[in-house]
Amino acid sequence: MITRRRVLAASALAPWALWAKPAVALAANSELASLLVNTPRESLLDALAMRIRAGLKPQRLLGALAVATCREVSPYPNVGFKYHAVMMLRSVEQSMVAMSKERAWLPLLWTADYFKAASAQQDRIEPWSLRPLPEGPRSIDMSEPGALVDALVSWDAERADVATAAMVAAGQTRAALQTLMLHASRDFRAIGHKPIAAANAHRLVWGLGEPVAAPLARSLSLAVQNAEGDTDPARRAHSADRDWHANQAIAAKLPPDWQDGSDNIAAARTLLQELRTATSEQAAGAAAQLLADRVSAHTVWEAVMMFAAELILRRNSIVALHASTTANAMHYCYLAADDDRAKRLQLLQAVAFMVRFRSMVERDPRTRDRRIDAIDPAHAVDVDDIFQTLGRSRVNAVRQALGWLEAGGDAAVLGARARWYATLKNRGTHDIKFTEAMLENHGWLRLPWRDALLAASLMYANSNDDRDDDVVLRAQTLLGA
Template sequence: MQDRRRFVRNSIGAVTGSVASLAWLPKLAADDVAVAPEHVRFHDDIEPLVRLLEDTPRRQIVDQVFGEIRHGRSYQELLAALFLAGIRNVQPRPAVGFKFHSVLVVYSAHQASLAAVDQHRWTPLLWSIDYFKRAQQSDVREGDWTMAAAPSSNLPDPQKALRSLDDALTRWDVEAADAAATTVARTASAAQILDLLSKHAARDYRSIGHKSIYLANAFRTLGVIGWQHAEPVVRSLCYAILNHTGDPNPATSDLEVDRVGRSNWKLADQFSAGWLSSERKSIESATVAKELRTSSPEQASEFVLQLIQSGCHPDSVYDGIMVAAAEMVSRQAAIVPLHAVTTSNAMRFLYRTAHDDRTRKWLLLQNAAFIPHFRRSAEDRGKLNDTDLLQLSPSEDDSTDLDSVFDLVRKDRPEAARAVLKLASQPQVTHRLIGQARELVFLKGNDAHDYKFSSAALEDYQQIAPIWRARYLAGCSYLLHGRSERTTDLAERVLQFG
């Protein structure tokens, strides 16, 4: 059997290939995919397909997957194999980002596939598989990490496993967390696991929100591929959550990235008893968005607490957070503001999905606090312009239509935003606008952030109050794709395959 590491090394730098070149590849059977005993192995029904993705050189992977599809391999099977291959082969170190985007992007790509027209249905998945091969090559260059097999000794009693995992994560103890996560994944409910991991994934600003993104997207991916795959995913999540590369143990330190996460637990306990009983009001959302332009993380949390205590609905707060994130994108169309949007999307999912009320209150405060964190990080990279999304005026050009909007995107971003604001204020046009925005991601996107951002932004568009939707989309338009950009080679191949 070919050695996987040699296979990957030999494929570095190669991108394209042909179906004819695949004739020599052996068929993989269950007996042919033995995994080293020190490495994690998945269920027998998915392990051969995972190994196929791992072992096929990048220059041949798309054609090999085309062959699998022609022979009846299901979308769900390929999605599961892709997600698990990333978990086993790509280390979330030194940050939960960079090459680990091959894992983080899987659910975003799935969202894009769900919303695609038939001719583009396979493009996001096939793009993600190719992207995994790129990440796998990077991981080989950085040491060729592979996820270890689940621990078999020193596992906590199932009745105490959740408490043991909470304690290990609090102490930032990787070994103890892995043992507890193994038992928790085998015995606890999805709701129990999400509640527990939420309060650890969202506690610190390391990796600019990717820990929350990973947790939200991993749980949603499990909902698609099946909870029989939960054990390696939960173990991987805990390993990622405990990443503090470059910092001393946060449990025994007082670092800025951890500070507001700790203080917000005290604020969460000050919420009024009827914190969910008020009505959504747009003026409250505008107030939040304005406050987040200048406040510190601690001030943002205190401000949200005051609003909640005065009767503000938490969804009004969240609308303000989302508008603030989109406005930041319009002020600096770059990587940090992009993550203000994708992290807020993830945290809002955790807030809406968690069962524990105290955790939900804390997540709301944390999300508000993260916006100033992002703003400061963006300012460290360059000056933010003075765009005021709340005061943005729609285009006055009578010729503005869908074609002209996507001709402007990435050429004249301010004018494109005004054009989007005009068109998105017309409900009968909005669905076509969003459809074209997605299609251009399929055709032009060549980075994980293209899928992560567009899927998050277009999902959140539906979640915020109608009064804010057009402005939110206008702000996000700064990072959408335009018609003049080059169509990727992979998109061309997928269209030919279809």
């Protein structure tokens, strides 16, 4: 049985470190958040290193980063780019808690430095801060859940912001995040960044507590309402919203016991093939039929995750990697959903979104016809051999990784190297985010092909030969790590 404890534990490749247990009730830390905001970028690492030597704990810095990024970096004009300063925080936490105590500060300090870069980019576009909300009586009690739903359905960003803040203030953070998680998955704008932001916010609030709830929930509300220039999506039909409307009807027809099916690898392969050729509506319909035929929802999710990994195997690109990070986020939102309708829609939307990603990837003439279930394994001596090959040929490294895993190699060892290089040799915000998503996806899979997904993740991993990141090297020097 899948439990909330398992949802929060992530995967076997990313265990909570005993020394970094999540603080359930962090005290509000406006002083540390102010330090992050007001300290010049060139001085920030030194200032934080001084605090660390004086006893600063990782979770406290993570909480301050959550507050500072949400207050200073807007999810407009795009839910992406600079907004990764917010969206990557949970992935950074996953890296932090899986690393040794000596290394665990490094992804956090890299992220603190990136926050300064994102904040500077925000100032160049348009100076912005999360606005204080006006006080005073309102004609409607905005803390009622219906007020937030109405604002989201009408795509009224200001009303949604007020309603979200009112719900958090009234002690209804859980209900607010449930509503926002579902609506984050309603449209295919921003190549999956909305559900990624939703999963990030929910997981951080769960781990860090109410002191970070208001900025994270309000920032997420603004992100969910970003229509990216589409006019009046509440009343006009846009391509990005098509699956949401189609899947309402498909979801309503699922039998009451749709979650009671059994795992079925043949059915997973059938859906995988459907995802390669079908339209988004056809693929969602095929998934619904499998569920009606007593195939487990977990099997459908396995096909989604494997197909997402196949896309990065076919074309190593930013678009393709977002298929896997989106599948990871929507799977989390599905598991964390409180009601049956939300679970139905999260699953069907994830299936449909994979077809959307496929269409985008296939527009690139460099996309190859590679299949996740047809990787030809190759011999590798050890993990060093694999990551050395990676610098010369990503495809050959994938083949070696699969061969090594099938010969009894430890997935945790391969995952730990990929995770460490995602920080040490960081090329940007996607390195940590993608690596953690793939490690977690691998941990959720049960069918025999799970190692093919982990092997395929090397298409976007860093190799032995990639240069070490300057910020990480400086942080190591400051901390003596």
